[in-house]
Amino acid sequence: MNLDIIAGTRPNFIKIASLIYTLDKTKKDFPELQYRLIHTGQHYNLELSGNIFDELKIPKPHFNLNVGSGSHGEQTAKIMLGYESVLKTSKPNLCIVVGDVNSTMACAIVASKSGIPIAHVEAGLRSGDMGMPEEINRIITDSISTYFFTTTKQASKNLNKEGTPLNKIYFVGNTMIDTLYRFRKSFKKPKIWSELKLEEKKYLILTLHRPSNVDNDLKLETFLKDLSEVCRDYHIIFPVHPRTKNRFKISNITNSNLHFIDPLSYLEFNFLVKHSLCVVTDSGGISEETTVMRIPCLTLRENTERPETIDIGTNELIRTTKTDIENSLNKIINGEWKKGEIPELWDGKSADRIVKILIEISKNES
Numbered sequence: 001m002n003l004d005i006i007a008g009t010r011p012n013f014i015k016i017a018s019l020i021y022t023l024d025k026t027k028k029d030f031p032e033l034q035y036r037l038i039h040t041g042q043h044y045n046l047e048l049s050g051n052i053f054d055e056l057k058i059p060k061p062h063f064n065l066n067v068g069s070g071s072h073g074e075q076t077a078k079i080m081l082g083y084e085s086v087l088k089t090s091k092p093n094l095c096i097v098v099g100d101v102n103s104t105m106a107c108a109i110v111a112s113k114s115g116i117p118i119a120h121v122e123a124g125l126r127s128g129d130m131g132m133p134e135e136i137n138r139i140i141t142d143s144i145s146t147y148f149f150t151t152t153k154q155a156s157k158n159l160n161k162e163g164t165p166l167n168k169i170y171f172v173g174n175t176m177i178d179t180l181y182r183f184r185k186s187f188k189k190p191k192i193w194s195e196l197k198l199e200e201k202k203y204l205i206l207t208l209h210r211p212s213n214v215d216n217d218l219k220l221e222t223f224l225k226d227l228s229e230v231c232r233d234y235h236i237i238f239p240v241h242p243r244t245k246n247r248f249k250i251s252n253i254t255n256s257n258l259h260f261i262d263p264l265s266y267l268e269f270n271f272l273v274k275h276s277l278c279v280v281t282d283s284g285g286i287s288e289e290t291t292v293m294r295i296p297c298l299t300l301r302e303n304t305e306r307p308e309t310i311d312i313g314t315n316e317l318i319r320t321t322k323t324d325i326e327n328s329l330n331k332i333i334n335g336e337w338k339k340g341e342i343p344e345l346w347d348g349k350s351a352d353r354i355v356k357i358l359i360e361i362s363k364n365e366s
């Protein structure tokens with residue numbers, strides 16, 4: 001069975017790392033399970049793309065579509081054209097897409113129209129918010145996928161409710177967490193640690209990149225000033241995503257406890273998370289990682305496609321208001337924040353389960 005594995009953005013690389021590691025381990029027992037790695041180039045900066053391949057020991061992609069930035073339409077179209085030309089060289093038996101980014105949806109559409117079955121890793125997540133491009137990507141990808149690998153039972157239920165037959169849905173756990181477990185002993189102290197003389201639980205981490213949080217300058221500026229004031233006794237480390245950097249004049253904010261830094265590498269970022277007081281973010285993936293590391297996570301969104309991080313884990317949705325930030329911080333400082341549990345099957349073995357199932361599928365198909 002020949003597989004195409006698609007990855008285009010930083011969270012994709014984290015999710016495929018464990019899958020590729022497991023496939024490589026399995027190669028000697030099942031040499032018929034071959035893969036090609038296709039990097040769409042949606043993320044291309046060294047910080048978002050290059051470093052992570054080395055850190056997570058992901059082999060060099062067989063193809064790089066080099067699509068780069070653009071509007072959603074432009075980016076999606078370029079990825080589709082690029083993947084279509086890869087398929088002209090040869091077609092795989094199965095195309096594996098992960099997550100919910102434009103690369104996921106674009107390649108799923110191309111594979112589907114070329115008659116190639118699709119396996120979606122992290123299928124079935126739903127926020128119910130069609131204002132988010134990721135929700136559109138999830139729904140379209142799931143509507144044309146053949147096999148569905150889910151991170152939670154709720155995601156499996158969502159799919160089944162939409163008409164996906166149960167025998168195509170495999171609850172396997174979370175490959176992003178496989179990667180976290182595999183590399184947790186290699187987390188690296190970033191240089192900001194010694195520069196600011198950071199101490200355990202004496203700082204917060206902030207990450208923001210969603211249009212709803214970063215596209216309105218005034219809203220972002222007010223939030224940053226409020227956060228910095230409420231957390232005046234703590235350092236706030238803010239690795240700035242390129243999307244945010246491109247839009248926002250950082251020089252408008254001069255609060256001395258707020259530190260704007262370049263995006264950190266995966267190993268450095270997770271080192272900081274592990275030792276932080278809490279993380280304030282609008283990312284979905286980070287709320288899963290903080291749940292596993294049992295670090296309080298304040299998510300600046302009105303909804304989430306990952307309810308387990310709230311019901312089981314350490315995550316809460318908050319508004320960007322001073323009151324919400326203050327209440328949450330007080331709870332954390334007073335030791336009243338929930339400790340959280342680790343969701344079922346987030347045990348570091350999800351990629352093993354996926355590869356076993358792929359072998360079964362390949363036997364049944366041949």
Ligand code: UD1
Nearest residue numbers: 009010042043044045048069070101102133134242243246
């Ligand atoms: C994408 C995903 C989002 C994911 C995020 C993780 C979609 C719809 N969104 O959002 O789900 O959480 O990645 O980071 O696919 N840019 C650079 N260098 C890069 C990449 C991007 O400078 O390497 C800048 C460009 O100006 C670009 C902007 O960031 O226009 C946005 O990048 P894009 O990949 O389109 O979306 P993200 O906001 O990163």
